[in-house]
Amino acid sequence: MGDLKLGKLPDRIPVKLTITIAPSLQRALQAYAELYRETYGQAEPVTELIPYMLESFLASDRSYAKALKNRPDGAARVDGPKSTRRKQRLGDASPPES
Template sequence: MSRLKLGPLTDDKPVKITVELPAATYRSLEAYAEALASETALAKPDPVKLIAPMIDKFIGTDRAFSKLRRR
């Protein structure tokens, strides 16, 4: 199996926000959580817990954003 972009999730103090996702996006999060569990041999994480690490990974790999942030 190919390596997923996310690894095991860290437990960090959260900031509460509310978002609405399309049902298809949530189903994709559920499927990703299952894939992550099978790849890491850990318990399946709550799909909601994947959102923050995915956003962090996206922001961290966005070269244009990194350039703008350095200015």
């Protein structure tokens, strides 16, 4: 059987994590959510913002990206359809990444 143009889809099953954070971080996250509401006119709970904040952080960390390039297993990358959905959902006017 030949190769299909569309590769195998990535794992899309969400993973739930439970973490404990300092009160100061909780206040900072609440302040960020409030600023988000003021900026975009739409309230989002902190729990909805955190995955996208983490994704953005990892995507912008050059040392992390460099380390991933050197891994033979091609460890999970923070890009692709999920990033595109985030931009569309958060109202980014830029075209989807290809």
